[in-house]
Amino acid sequence: MKTTLSFRDMTRQFAVSLRLLPLTILICSGFYVGIILLVAQGIPYSSSGSLVRAENGNVIGSELIAQQFSRPEYFWPRPSAVSWNAAGAGGSNLSPASLAIRQRTEKLLAELALKKGEKVPADLVTASGSGLDPHLSFAAAKFQVPRVARARGLAIAQVMKLLHSTKIAIPLVNESLVNVLQLNRALDRLQQ
Amino acid sequence: MSLLIVLVLIVPAFLSWPLGRAMTLLIDPRPNSTYGRWTSRIFSKTGGAAAVEEQDWKSYLFSMLIFNLLMFAFVTIVLALQQWLPLNPDGKGALEASLIFNTAASFVTNTNLQHYSGEVSMSYFSQLFGLMWLQFVSAATGIACLAALARALGGRKTVGNFYSDLMRTTLFILLPLALVVAILLLAGGVPMTLDGAVIAHTLEHATQTIARGPVAAMEAIKQLGTNGGGFFGPNSTHPFENPSFFTNIIECISIVLIPMAAVWMFGRITGRMRDAAVIFAVMMSLLLLKGAAALWLEGVPTAAFSGLPVEISSNLEGKELRFGSGAGALWAAVTTATSNGSVNCMHDSLNPLTGLVPLAGMWMNVVFGGVGVGLINMFIFIIVGVFICGMMVGRTPEYFGRKVETREMTLALLALLVHPALILGGTALFAATPAGAATVLNNGAHGFTEILYEFTSAAANNGSGFEGLGDNTVPWNVATGIVMLLARYIPIILPLAIAGSLAAKKPVPETAGTLRTDTLLFTFIIFGSVVFIGALLFLPVAVLGPVADHLAALRD
Numbered sequence: 001m002k003t004t005l006s007f008r009d010m011t012r013q014f015a016v017s018l019r020l021l022p023l024t025i026l027i028c029s030g031f032y033v034g035i036i037l038l039v040a041q042g043i044p045y046s047s048s049g050s051l052v053r054a055e056n057g058n059v060i061g062s063e064l065i066a067q068q069f070s071r072p073e074y075f076w077p078r079p080s081a082v083s084w085n086a087a088g089a090g091g092s093n094l095s096p097a098s099l100a101i102r103q104r105t106e107k108l109l110a111e112l113a114l115k116k117g118e119k120v121p122a123d124l125v126t127a128s129g130s131g132l133d134p135h136l137s138f139a140a141a142k143f144q145v146p147r148v149a150r151a152r153g154l155a156i157a158q159v160m161k162l163l164h165s166t167k168i169a170i171p172l173v174n175e176s177l178v179n180v181l182q183l184n185r186a187l188d189r190l191q192q
Numbered sequence: 193m194s195l196l197i198v199l200v201l202i203v204p205a206f207l208s209w210p211l212g213r214a215m216t217l218l219i220d221p222r223p224n225s226t227y228g229r230w231t232s233r234i235f236s237k238t239g240g241a242a243a244v245e246e247q248d249w250k251s252y253l254f255s256m257l258i259f260n261l262l263m264f265a266f267v268t269i270v271l272a273l274q275q276w277l278p279l280n281p282d283g284k285g286a287l288e289a290s291l292i293f294n295t296a297a298s299f300v301t302n303t304n305l306q307h308y309s310g311e312v313s314m315s316y317f318s319q320l321f322g323l324m325w326l327q328f329v330s331a332a333t334g335i336a337c338l339a340a341l342a343r344a345l346g347g348r349k350t351v352g353n354f355y356s357d358l359m360r361t362t363l364f365i366l367l368p369l370a371l372v373v374a375i376l377l378l379a380g381g382v383p384m385t386l387d388g389a390v391i392a393h394t395l396e397h398a399t400q401t402i403a404r405g406p407v408a409a410m411e412a413i414k415q416l417g418t419n420g421g422g423f424f425g426p427n428s429t430h431p432f433e434n435p436s437f438f439t440n441i442i443e444c445i446s447i448v449l450i451p452m453a454a455v456w457m458f459g460r461i462t463g464r465m466r467d468a469a470v471i472f473a474v475m476m477s478l479l480l481l482k483g484a485a486a487l488w489l490e491g492v493p494t495a496a497f498s499g500l501p502v503e504i505s506s507n508l509e510g511k512e513l514r515f516g517s518g519a520g521a522l523w524a525a526v527t528t529a530t531s532n533g534s535v536n537c538m539h540d541s542l543n544p545l546t547g548l549v550p551l552a553g554m555w556m557n558v559v560f561g562g563v564g565v566g567l568i569n570m571f572i573f574i575i576v577g578v579f580i581c582g583m584m585v586g587r588t589p590e591y592f593g594r595k596v597e598t599r600e601m602t603l604a605l606l607a608l609l610v611h612p613a614l615i616l617g618g619t620a621l622f623a624a625t626p627a628g629a630a631t632v633l634n635n636g637a638h639g640f641t642e643i644l645y646e647f648t649s650a651a652a653n654n655g656s657g658f659e660g661l662g663d664n665t666v667p668w669n670v671a672t673g674i675v676m677l678l679a680r681y682i683p684i685i686l687p688l689a690i691a692g693s694l695a696a697k698k699p700v701p702e703t704a705g706t707l708r709t710d711t712l713l714f715t716f717i718i719f720g721s722v723v724f725i726g727a728l729l730f731l732p733v734a735v736l737g738p739v740a741d742h743l744a745a746l747r748d
Contacts, residue, residue: 005254013251016239016355017259021266023238024362028328028413029321032367036374036409040384049383049404049432051390061392064381064431067400074395078513086402087389088312089426091510091538093660095638097745101496101509114501122505126494128512129429129520129538135513139503170437172195173516184395 052181061181062086066134069184072151075136075144077180078123079108082131092127135177138167152191162186196518197483200444200526204452205476211449212456218364219339219357220461231364235356243359246350249692252340253685255354256333260300260681263329268296270322280315281388282403287313290669297673299326301680302334302562304414304421304533304655305646305672307664311403311424316386323421324410328370331417331450332361334564337684338454341568342461344691345592347699351692365450366417373446374412380439383432384408407432415446418562420533420655428523428536429512440515440536444523448479451530451560451567458567462592466710471570474718475529478559482525482549489546490521495745507546510538521546528553531562533655540633540642540658544741547641547658548734554652556726557611562653565680568687570718574709575604575690577721581707590706594694603693607686611651612729614675618647619733627667633660637744641737650675 040047050063061067066077068084077084081092094101105125112120121140141163149159166183169176221228235243247255270277271292275285287295291307298305299322310319336357343351378384383404392400407423411433414421424430434440455475459468491506511520520537527534528550539550553559558570575591579601582589589596622628622643632639642658649656650672657663663672708714 005251009251010254010258012240012242013255013258016242017255017262020235020239020243020355020359021259021262024329024359025266025321025325027363027367028325032370033320033324033406033409035371036378036384037386037406039375040378040408043378046381046435047378047384047408048387049385049390049402050381050435051392051402059390059392061394061400062402062431064435065400065402067392067394067396068398069396071396084400086400088309088403089424089430090309090659091426091429091541093538093540093633093658094509095634095741096507096509096541096543097495097741098634098638099496100634101494102500105497105500105502109500109502119501119503121503122494122497122508123513125497125502126508127510129510129536129541130424130426130431130512132431133512133514134431137513170514170516172199172437173518175513175516177513181395188395 052185060185063179063181064134066132066180069180072147074184074187075141075148075180077136078133079104079125079127080131081127084132086132089130089132091129091131134179134181136180138176138178141178141183148187152187159187162190196516196522199441200522201448201479201483204445204448207445207449208452209456211453213460215365215453215457216460219335219360219457220343220352231360232356235359239355243355244353247353249340249344249351249688252351252354253688256337256684257681259354259358260333263326264296264300267299267322267326268292271295271318274315274318277315277317279317279320279386281386284313284315284318290666291664294669294673295323297676298655299323299419299421300330301653301676302330302417302419302531302565303650303653303676303680304419305650305657305676306421306655307669309425310422311405316405319410319423320406324413327410327413327417327419327421328362328366329358331366331413331419331563332358334562335361335365335450335454336564337688338458338564338567339461341571341688341691342458344688344695346462347592347695349695366413369416369450370412373416373442374408376442377408377411377439380442381435382408382411382439404432411443412446414534415443415532416450418447418451418530418532420527422534426538428534429510429538431512434536436514437516440519443534444526447526447530447532447534448560450563454564454567455560464592464710470710470715470718471567471574473715474722475558475560475570477719478556478722479525479529482529482553482559483522486521486525486546486549487518489543489549492543495543507541507543510541512536524550525553527656528654529559530566531557531652531654533649535656538659539645539656540660544638544738544745547645548738550656551645551648551734551738552726554648554654555615555730556722557652558722565653565684569683571687572604572607572683573721573725574718575600576608576725577714577717578707578709579604580721581717585707587705590700591694591709593699593702594697595700596694600690600693603686603690607683608725610682611679614651614679615644615647616733618651618671618675619644622647622667622671627665631662631665631668633662637737637740641741644733644737646672647675651679653680
């Protein structure tokens, strides 16, 4: 047992650290990463980012990442504090009691052109944490059905049927969601 | 909602029991076991005799500091040279000097405060060979130091060997767990690729650059090692870090799993399982209280919507929908109870009073806490509790059969005061000068809370943030860098010094007059010393920040 720390002891310790440090790098950053990359080869779709492709193979986006939709014939995603920048994601970081959120909400409400007495689901006027939330609540999608149907010249019932077919349930809590990109692709396919 | 609590808090509590047993066998093998001899032989072959010989606490700490110094040096070099290093498909450029210092300090100290945004600034090489590697070895450092503390308190003359502990923890505890979690996350849809960003042509004929990378590998150890430093800027809110309800549960369980198991490991190594159960009960009840408080406070709708035609809902600003309501608040409680610091919602956008929950967690910093170090912090509160009781009955306090005297109490109080001194001193300085005041996003009390949160997070080695703060400035980088280093090493060194000093004393026999530390009574004493000392030290700033923020919102 070493009870005192002599200079010789210190240099000896230093030498041990110098030898073991590269070993830990090799194991943690080499071996470990290598194994996971290998496993990832088995599921190429999700491990490369769940990319959604058009018939010609071009990448349209990612199933997991929201993209901007602003035309009336598409369902719009939740607001994004980073304008759906998937190379620099982030939230608004505004206090939920702030004037800035109130002003932003008033602007969004004007764009949504509410009918008298109508209320908008909260997720349509709140920015998500990543700014890339790919989902909408079922209620928020349903809220947009009349606009989408009108812009596309479809019956409301037809769009509602499509909406129901893309509904995703969240376990445990009594909520359901829709994936905006999937829903909009399904809409486009409907009219092809 | 209650099922969610069961999933993310109760399930890991059950898993922690067998894991604590396994961790004990793996880090503190019986001298004659095959595993013990076999690993010792490997370590002495690769590292030399000094990698296996028994050390006293001073020598152990010296080894720890030397190894951590080299960790710091290596990661600094990697970050400083990243523009010339491989695995940089998106051509990330050079990093600014103070940011390199801050990031190196942050990851070496297991804090993972991030003043950069991963997908904007870091090459894959920096992420994997710099930051993710540190997420393994900094976590292993904490667990190793806890093992040393436990051996000293268990009455052993030597506290083990730092290198053996570090290697055993990295190779046989963290690595297998990380592999399991990473594969579960892969199955849940987390990407893992060395290809660079992809350019998408959207349905509305715009282009969208989608950053990706080897996320799954980092995500697993980020959670397991109470690191919290994410691959992407917005951490586990990002759909690539946390794509679904399922991955959210896996990640949330991974946050508390090892900190919980560490309590049982402590009990087994010291041979005092009843004491461990007392500590576990205190930590668990504080965690449940925090979780319940956060869930309740965050169920209140966004105040800015009052009078507007918006459906009543829980606060959704800064939240992702796929985790379900309540998941954000619960995670905020868990990630700041342990010193993890990853987020699945934006803490800056929590309701003002909910923001108090993560702050309180980091002020106490013992509700399971960081891997290893959480319990080391708790040890200080226990010593204080023992001391207060000793004073009450007029008897020299004892802990684990050793007398707690002036030297130990001086060190304990010093260790106790480092944390508030760093938080309150730093906050005062930055709130009063443009260095801090000019960098806040929100006005008034909320802006003050942004500064308070940043120093709290740095001092608790947590790493989460009120991210509205523009913190990538030289003053912020330097100040929080220094705070993280002091707040990491002082609270490891002093408790080990106390334990070393206790272990050197003659054991005193337990009598009817001994204050037992494994009883229900003592459970309340620890609970009280944690809550009262935490509350007394931080109540004034809590009122200046979150409480004032809440009251101002009511007035409007």
